[in-house]
Amino acid sequence: MLEVAVIGAGASGLVASRQLLRHGVRPCIFEAGQHVGGCWNPSNTATNKGGSYKMWDSLSPNLSKYTCVFSDSPWPDHTPTFPSRTDLQDYLQDYYHDTTTLLEQGEQQEFKFGCTVTQVKRTTTDASSSVASSSSGFTQPFQVEWNDSQGMTQSQSFDGVIVATGFFAVPFLPDCFDELLGNDNNLLMHSSQYRSPSQFANQTVAVVGASFSALEIAADVRKHAANVISILPNIPYVLPRYVGPAFSPLDTVLYRRHDAAPKLLSAESKTPQQKHAFLKGLAGRKQAQQSSLGLPTDTSQPPFVAISDDYLDLVVDGSIHAVKGRVTQSSVDSSNNKIELQVVADEQTTTLSDIDRVIACTGYQSNLDFLEPSILETLEYDVNDMYAPLTLCHDAFHPQIPGLGFVGMYRGPYFGIMELQAKTLAGMMSGDYVPTPEHVAAALEESKSIRQSTPRAQFPRHDYVAFMDTLAQPLGLLPQGTAGAKGAMVTPLVYQSAPNEISERALKNIDQECRHGGSSSVNMAKVALSALIGKWEFDRTITQFNNPSMAPQKVTGVIDFSHIAPSVSSSSDSSNNKWNSVLYNENGIFHVAGKELEVFRQYEYEYKDNGILEIYFVEQGARAHLFLSLKFTTTSTEAENDAGQRRWIATSDHLCIKDLYKGEFQIQFDGISATQVSMTYRVKGPNKDYESVTHLKPHF
Incomplete structure (x- = not known):
C-alpha cells in the first residue's frame, strides 16, 4: 500500500486523509497540536509557526452549514443554519471518528500528534518526472523529518506528501x-x-x-x-x-x-x-x-x-x-x-x-519553510505575497513535482474546494485519475495569471461556483438534474457521482430555508431591530374615539434607536453576550391647542432567540414592565417581492391594569434597510379609547 504524509489535521488534513483511504492509499497525519480540528480546536496551542488556535470565544462562521460541509457528512437536522465555533469543532471531531467507521480502515491511517514537520525533501530529482509522464500514480519518494512531542527528531520515507497546514499560518x-x-x-x-x-x-x-x-x-x-x-x-x-x-x-x-x-x-x-x-x-x-x-x-x-x-x-x-x-x-x-x-x-x-x-x-503569511529550497523554487514561492504565494494547478499540485499536493492552501478555503482538491490528489496518487496534459497546462497558466492580476480581487478564486465545477467535472462529480439547474445553490452536498439521499435532502432543506415567505431560520425580530438602528423622523396622529368632537392631535420629532451594550443590558438574557437590546429615545413636539409642548419618552426593545420582539417601558432610566410582545410575519405582494422589497407585520395584545393595548408594527425593507415603518396602538379602557398611529421615515 502506498503511504502518503499529510501535514496538518485541520479540516484540510482530515478530508485529505479520508479521500486517500477511499483510494487505497495509507495516510500518516502529522499535527503540531494535540487534537484534530486545527485552528477550530481551542486545545491546539502549537508552539511552532502555524497550526495554532486562532478563533475568539463568540466567533460564528459567516458561511452557513450548506457551505461549511463535506459532501458525505451532512450536518444533523438540529444544527443551526450558522453553526457556532464549537459546532464546527465538534463537526470536525465527528468527521475524524466517522472516517474509521465509514471506511473500516482505521488501522490503515496513523496520527502523529504533537509532531512538527521540519523538512520535506525529495530523495530523487528526476527532471523528466511530471504529472503527465505516468499513469501509475502521481508519486515519488519523499523524506519527511519532524520533531516529536518529546522534542526528538524523527525521519521516515513516504510515497507522497500533502500539505494541509492552511493558508493563514503566520x-x-x-x-x-x-x-x-x-x-x-x-x-x-x-x-x-x-x-x-x-x-x-x-x-x-x-x-x-x-x-x-x-x-x-x-x-x-x-x-x-x-x-x-x-x-x-x-x-x-x-x-x-x-x-x-x-x-x-x-x-x-x-x-x-x-x-x-x-x-x-x-x-x-x-x-x-x-x-x-x-x-x-x-x-x-x-x-x-x-x-x-x-x-x-x-x-x-x-x-x-x-x-x-x-x-x-x-x-x-x-x-x-x-x-x-x-x-x-x-x-x-x-x-x-x-x-x-x-x-x-x-x-x-x-x-x-x-x-x-x-x-x-x-492578515497572515503562509509558512512553507519545511519544503526544500528546490521545491519552493519550482513553485515560485513568495512568502511576502499574501494573495497567491504559489504557482499551482488549481492550488493543488505542480506538474513538475509528482507526489506533492496541497489542500486548502489558498486564500478563502471553503470546505467544498478542499474536498474536491483532496479527491483530485487522492485519485492522482492512486493512479485512478490522470488529468490530461491540456488540462494541466491550462490550470498552470491560470495560476500564473492570478498571481499577475492587477488590480487584485478580494479573493484569487473569487468565482466559487466556477472553481467548484472546474474541479468536479473531470472527476465525474458535477451536480445533476435540479442540483445543477439555473438558480440552484452551489453546496458541496450535491457534488455526487449520482443523485442520492444526501443531495436530494440538501436540495429540500435549502428550498425550505429560502422559501418565498422568508427564511425558515432567520430571526425576524433581530432583523427588524437591526433595521431600526439610527435616527428617524416621525409624524404621529392621535385620535380620541371617546371624544369625536376633538380634532386629532399631532406629535412630530425624531426617534433615535441605539444599541445597549450587553454588559449593561437589563435583559435577563444578558449572559448571552449579544447585541440584542436597543434603547428607543423619542424627542418630539406635541402640537395641541395652538401650543407646542416638548415631549420625551423611552422604551427598550429586545429580540429573543425565538423570534419575539419585546418592548418594555423605561422609567427613571431603567427598564420597567413589559409593554408589547411582537411576532413578525410577511405580508408582501408578488410585485414587491419581485422588486426586492418586502413588508413585514407584527401584532400584539397587552392588558395594562384595566386598559387593553393592541399594537401593530409594519416595516418595509429595501435590501437590509428599512425604508418605511409604522406603529399603531389602539388603547381601550374604562376611561380611554384612542388610537395612536406613528409613521417613521429615515432622518437624513
Missing part, C-alpha cells in the same frame, strides 16, 4: 506597528490572539483592518470597551448573514447558479460595475448614508465584502467610530502609555490619539 504585522512591538504593557495584539472583550473593559481600542475578522472583532470588543475606532484601509460592502427579500442565508444568495452546470473557469462574466450594483442592492441605503463609512466610490475596481451582523449598526448609532485610511506610523506617549496612530487617506493625514490598545487584523 500572523502578519506591518512595519507601521514596529514602535508598539515588545511593549511590556501589551499595547498591540494581532487578531489571532484576540479571545474576549472582557480584557478591554473601559478602554479605547483601535481595530485595524477591513476583513471579516476586523469588523466582527470591532463589534465584539465594543461590548466592554469604552470606545472603538475602526480603521479601514478600504471600504467593503458590509452585509449581515441573512440578506435578500426572503432574508435567506447570504451564501445561499451569493452562490446561486446564473446558468445550468457546468460553469467553468474562464473569462470574467461580470464587470466590476455589475458586481458593485448587485452588492449595493443587497446592502440598501443604510451603509450609503453613513458619512464615516459610506459605500465604495470607485466601481471600476473589484468590490470587497465583509460579513457582520452588528458592525454596521454600531457605526450607525455611533458606538463604533469608522475611519477610512491606512496606518502609516504608530508611537507611544511614555508619560501616559497612550498610543498615537497616523492614518493616511486620499493624501490627507489624520492623527488618532489617546488609544489604549490596538488590535491588528492585518
Whole structure:
C-alpha cells in the first residue's frame, strides 16, 4: 500500500486523509497540536509557526452549514443554519471518528500528534518526472523529518506528501506597528490572539483592518470597551448573514447558479460595475448614508465584502467610530502609555490619539519553510505575497513535482474546494485519475495569471461556483438534474457521482430555508431591530374615539434607536453576550391647542432567540414592565417581492391594569434597510379609547 504524509489535521488534513483511504492509499497525519480540528480546536496551542488556535470565544462562521460541509457528512437536522465555533469543532471531531467507521480502515491511517514537520525533501530529482509522464500514480519518494512531542527528531520515507497546514499560518504585522512591538504593557495584539472583550473593559481600542475578522472583532470588543475606532484601509460592502427579500442565508444568495452546470473557469462574466450594483442592492441605503463609512466610490475596481451582523449598526448609532485610511506610523506617549496612530487617506493625514490598545487584523503569511529550497523554487514561492504565494494547478499540485499536493492552501478555503482538491490528489496518487496534459497546462497558466492580476480581487478564486465545477467535472462529480439547474445553490452536498439521499435532502432543506415567505431560520425580530438602528423622523396622529368632537392631535420629532451594550443590558438574557437590546429615545413636539409642548419618552426593545420582539417601558432610566410582545410575519405582494422589497407585520395584545393595548408594527425593507415603518396602538379602557398611529421615515 502506498503511504502518503499529510501535514496538518485541520479540516484540510482530515478530508485529505479520508479521500486517500477511499483510494487505497495509507495516510500518516502529522499535527503540531494535540487534537484534530486545527485552528477550530481551542486545545491546539502549537508552539511552532502555524497550526495554532486562532478563533475568539463568540466567533460564528459567516458561511452557513450548506457551505461549511463535506459532501458525505451532512450536518444533523438540529444544527443551526450558522453553526457556532464549537459546532464546527465538534463537526470536525465527528468527521475524524466517522472516517474509521465509514471506511473500516482505521488501522490503515496513523496520527502523529504533537509532531512538527521540519523538512520535506525529495530523495530523487528526476527532471523528466511530471504529472503527465505516468499513469501509475502521481508519486515519488519523499523524506519527511519532524520533531516529536518529546522534542526528538524523527525521519521516515513516504510515497507522497500533502500539505494541509492552511493558508493563514503566520500572523502578519506591518512595519507601521514596529514602535508598539515588545511593549511590556501589551499595547498591540494581532487578531489571532484576540479571545474576549472582557480584557478591554473601559478602554479605547483601535481595530485595524477591513476583513471579516476586523469588523466582527470591532463589534465584539465594543461590548466592554469604552470606545472603538475602526480603521479601514478600504471600504467593503458590509452585509449581515441573512440578506435578500426572503432574508435567506447570504451564501445561499451569493452562490446561486446564473446558468445550468457546468460553469467553468474562464473569462470574467461580470464587470466590476455589475458586481458593485448587485452588492449595493443587497446592502440598501443604510451603509450609503453613513458619512464615516459610506459605500465604495470607485466601481471600476473589484468590490470587497465583509460579513457582520452588528458592525454596521454600531457605526450607525455611533458606538463604533469608522475611519477610512491606512496606518502609516504608530508611537507611544511614555508619560501616559497612550498610543498615537497616523492614518493616511486620499493624501490627507489624520492623527488618532489617546488609544489604549490596538488590535491588528492585518492578515497572515503562509509558512512553507519545511519544503526544500528546490521545491519552493519550482513553485515560485513568495512568502511576502499574501494573495497567491504559489504557482499551482488549481492550488493543488505542480506538474513538475509528482507526489506533492496541497489542500486548502489558498486564500478563502471553503470546505467544498478542499474536498474536491483532496479527491483530485487522492485519485492522482492512486493512479485512478490522470488529468490530461491540456488540462494541466491550462490550470498552470491560470495560476500564473492570478498571481499577475492587477488590480487584485478580494479573493484569487473569487468565482466559487466556477472553481467548484472546474474541479468536479473531470472527476465525474458535477451536480445533476435540479442540483445543477439555473438558480440552484452551489453546496458541496450535491457534488455526487449520482443523485442520492444526501443531495436530494440538501436540495429540500435549502428550498425550505429560502422559501418565498422568508427564511425558515432567520430571526425576524433581530432583523427588524437591526433595521431600526439610527435616527428617524416621525409624524404621529392621535385620535380620541371617546371624544369625536376633538380634532386629532399631532406629535412630530425624531426617534433615535441605539444599541445597549450587553454588559449593561437589563435583559435577563444578558449572559448571552449579544447585541440584542436597543434603547428607543423619542424627542418630539406635541402640537395641541395652538401650543407646542416638548415631549420625551423611552422604551427598550429586545429580540429573543425565538423570534419575539419585546418592548418594555423605561422609567427613571431603567427598564420597567413589559409593554408589547411582537411576532413578525410577511405580508408582501408578488410585485414587491419581485422588486426586492418586502413588508413585514407584527401584532400584539397587552392588558395594562384595566386598559387593553393592541399594537401593530409594519416595516418595509429595501435590501437590509428599512425604508418605511409604522406603529399603531389602539388603547381601550374604562376611561380611554384612542388610537395612536406613528409613521417613521429615515432622518437624513
